[in-house]
Amino acid sequence: MNTKLLAVIAAVVVLAVVGALVALQAPPPQQQTSPAPTQTTPPTTTTKQAPKGAIYVIYDIGGRGDLSFNDMAYLGASRAAETFGLGLKEVQSRTQDDYVPNLRAAAKSGDATIIVAVGFLMTDAVKSVSNEFPDAKFAIIDGYIPDRPNVMSVLYRENEGSALVGALAALTAYYYNCSKVGIVLGMEIPVLWKFEIGYAYGVRWAERYIKQKFGKDAKFDILYIYTGSFNDPAKGKQAAEVMLAQGVCVIYQAAGATGLGVFEAVAEAGKRAGRSMGPPFAIGVDADQDYLKPGFILASMMKRVDVGVYTAAKMAVEGKFKGGVLELGLKEGGISVSTLDDLNQFIQIGVRAGAVKQADADRIIAAVREMRSKIPTWVWEAVDQLKQDIINGKVAVPLPTTQDQVAQLRKELGLGAVS
CATH class of the missing domain: 3.40.50.2300 (Response regulator)
Structure with missing residues (x-):
């Protein structure tokens, strides 16, 4: 960048x-600060409270x-x-x-x-x-x-929302005949274990879903890397480029501003391949980031801070x-996966803030809508099924709280660290 x-x-x-x-x-x-008191026609005076x-x-x-x-x-x-x-x-x-x-x-x-x-x-x-x-x-x-x-x-x-985008990543990868997905994270702190492990759980859930729906044995490699930073887009881009070189086709970023580099790497790789939209895809985090690289950001795991x-x-x-x-969590509305309705609202505020040009707003929305339309309906339906199962308590996404638990879950879920 x-x-x-x-x-x-x-x-x-x-x-x-x-x-x-x-x-x-x-x-x-x-x-x-409040504006100065406003004098109206005497003898009435109105004052806005500080x-x-x-x-x-x-x-x-x-x-x-x-x-x-x-x-x-x-x-x-x-x-x-x-x-x-x-x-x-x-x-x-x-x-x-x-x-x-x-x-x-x-x-x-x-x-x-x-x-x-x-x-x-x-x-x-x-x-x-x-x-x-x-x-x-x-x-x-x-x-x-x-x-x-x-x-x-x-x-x-966050483990719940990350499971949803993990399933989305794997199911989309399957549709595009890809078998590798990844996650780029910031500093290795306990809260990010929830993103990492939740994502991996969602990928493995997708394997079971594919077996049930299509009768096929799908197996995905899950790569992860901690960049050690939340404000270094160059590190995020480098990490994503390493994953892309190894055949990863969907990358979830959980790295704050560092993750902006992930978007850059994914979009550049797609354009080099002559594409105007993924694959490869990235997945955003915390806010609706779908508009940053329209067509190359599959969705965002929205953490409603x-x-x-x-x-x-x-x-x-x-x-x-x-x-x-x-x-x-999902049940309380504190976690969600971005929708087109979210995008419409984000774009309009982006226009007011000067982050997005009004002339580009319709183009961005159209690009995201077109990209989503190319993902089969059964993929989105599967993600919604997982969401409802989590809310109803039918599915419990792992929630690691110690280093030992994370190490064990990485082993069970088959995560592979990128050096």
Whole structure:
């Protein structure tokens, strides 16, 4: 990915909205202030109330503009700020050493209705600062702090959504006579084990589905690689290129901004082969990323970070906040696979934000629709069947929590590391 493109991506400040919970226009990313009081015909004077508090959003080192995790957190916070009349104050962490001072400054501010820490990497920092400021309310996305009365841990069952796109990857690969799929991840931290293992489980589920539907024994190689970064598209592109060279035809990215390089590699490989759409395909993560390389992104596993942030803020405002764990999965609407309806909404917000040209919007939507239409109906129906079975409890997707469990599941599911 060239420097100019990276600069454009880094400048994007609004990604999208999903469904009715996300406002069509978000407030700007700076601290929100009320306009000056407006004088009407005397003697009547009307004054817009200033924010009574603020939502503080402390971003991790991936930061805004990743077109996935952090941008979704912003959308949930901006929605909550608008709905509840709060200010929105955003703080970017440049390094991990910034976590504690950033959180501490927010807690000291005196106007924090809730402080949202975006990402697992801030777990230790939140533990420390929440202990210093027991009266401040904290929510951490992906961090597990179950025993603090002033900390809400917002967790997601990413293993469920990853199983769906794993099945989608394998079934699509089967249709195109390919037997290798892959996943490119960021740093190896516990939350990403759920993506990795869930994806592999979905691939193996697809093998059983193919046997049942077609009476054929399909076997897929599953390759994985941890890049060690969430903000290095070059590493993502390199990892994807290695997989593509080994015959992988569908690659799921779970690497934040690093995954943008995966999209680049997949689209370039397809175009070199003279194609305007996959295979090969990529699969997006966290937000609906289908529009970034239309025709080459099969779908996105949407992790509704916006819903988690909004819910935590709502509970704080309404006096219902309590420490512990808030877990969101397919059943709760916190996890989903992107649809064409999602794409329409994301495109329009992308246009307003300047990330997508209005002249390109119809072309992008048409390209994604055409690509999806070429995937057989039975593939989408199979994925929906797996979704319903998970929601109904008929299927339990593995949920690893320790390194030993991950090692055992990698062995059972037959994952192969890419060096």
